[in-house]
Amino acid sequence: xxxxxxxxxxxxxxxxxxxxxxxxxxxxxxxxxxxxxxxxxxxxxxxxxxxxxxxxxxxxxxxxxxxxxxxxxxxxxxxxxxxxxxxxxxxxxxxxxxxxxxxxxxxxxxxxxxxxxxxxxxxxxxxxxxxxxxxxxxxxxxxxxxxxxxxxxxxxxxxxxxxxxxxxxxxxxxxxxxxxxxxxxxxxxxxxxxxxxxxxxxxxxxxxxxxxxxxxxxxxxxxxx
Ligand SMILES: *Cc1c(COP(=O)(O)O)cnc(C)c1O
Numbered sequence: 730x731x732x733x734x735x736x737x738x739x740x741x742x743x744x745x746x747x748x749x750x751x752x753x754x755x756x757x758x759x760x761x762x763x764x765x766x767x768x769x770x771x772x773x774x775x776x777x778x779x780x781x782x783x784x785x786x787x788x789x790x791x792x793x794x795x796x797x798x799x800x801x802x803x804x805x806x807x808x809x810x811x812x813x814x815x816x817x818x819x820x821x822x823x824x825x826x827x828x829x830x831x832x833x834x835x836x837x838x839x840x841x842x843x844x845x846x847x848x849x850x851x852x853x854x855x856x857x858x859x860x861x862x863x864x865x866x867x868x869x870x871x872x873x874x875x876x877x878x879x880x881x882x883x884x885x886x887x888x889x890x891x892x893x894x895x896x897x898x899x900x901x902x903x904x905x906x907x908x909x910x911x912x913x914x915x916x917x918x919x920x921x922x923x924x925x926x927x928x929x930x931x932x933x934x935x936x937x938x939x940x941x942x943x944x945x946x947x948x949x950x951x952x953x954x
Contacts, residue, residue: 732761732770733777735949739932743943746936757936760804762928762946768793770950775801783825783944787816794820806885806925806944808859811835818844825849825885825925825944828860830872837876845882847925850907852900853889860886866907870919881916883923883941884908888931897931901938 739759747754760783763771771782771793782797784790785807794803805817806825811832818839827833827846836844848870851860861869866884873879884907888900904926911921927935929948936943 730951731777732773732779732950735951736774736777736779739945739949742933743936746933750937752936752939756941758942759949760806760925760942760944761949762806762944763793763950764789764807765946766950768796771797771801774950779949783946787813790817790820804942804944815839823847823882826859827879827881830869833873833876833879837878840878843878843880845880847883847885847923848881850884850886850904852886852903853896855889858887863903863907867910867914870911870916870921871914874916874918876918879918881911881919881921883921883925884911885925885942887928888926888935890930892930894934897934898938901926901935901940905939 743757744754758781760781761774761779762783764785780802781804782801783804783806803821804823804825805821809826809832814835823845825847826849828849848866849860850863850866851858852863854862870881884904886904888897904924908921908924911919923941924939925942927940927943929945932943932945
């Protein structure tokens with residue numbers, strides 16, 4: 730299926746999730762995760778009217794950057810090794826995977842201007858996932874105050890891979906509660922307005938629970954093409 734057709738279906742689901750909960754569809758940014766697909770398919774996403782692309786590896790992003798340059802708004806969503814920061818820093822608008830001070834320091838050092846970062850939280854405390862534990866997040870964000878190029882734009886999580894709606898809702902609710910807590914400190918470098926949560930199999934639930942950014946790969950651009 731063409732990206733445009735898939736995007737139409739997803740927009741309908743977003744609309745429904747918003748209607749259910751009294752939200753507006755324009756509060757939700759759709760990030761097309763293009764990590765499995767070709768540059769051509771990423772271009773097709775742009776042609777369908779999608780503005781935001783997400784990549785989880787620097788090689789994948791740089792390959793597409795060669796062609797697409799700054800036409801999309803780039804989101805780096807994967808685990809980021811400190812030594813790779815310099816490869817992507819002047820190309821990305823958002824980094825969704827800030828999870829340690831050494832990474833924040835490197836971003837701060839390499840950036841020429843402020844970088845919007847999301848703190849990755851391992852809400853479900855799965856061994857297989859990166860991110861800080863919920864109870865570590867406040868202290869971590871407070872420790873970033875002297876890094877003038879770091880903006881804490883929001884929080885990001887990956888929910889457990891499950892169809893159990895209750896488990897998913899619980900995960901998303903915990904991230905939203907954590908955002909409220911962060912915002913209560915009124916730190917000027919941490920507006921923390923974004924909630925990056927929801928992927929192909931759970932984005933509708935994430936939106937019902939307050940997601941402002943959904944990261945959709947398989948359901949939007951497909952696994953191949
Ligand atoms: C791959 C990936 C996604 C998209 O996953 P799909 O299930 O294909 O929608 C979202 N977020 C992160 C961090 C990813 O690595």
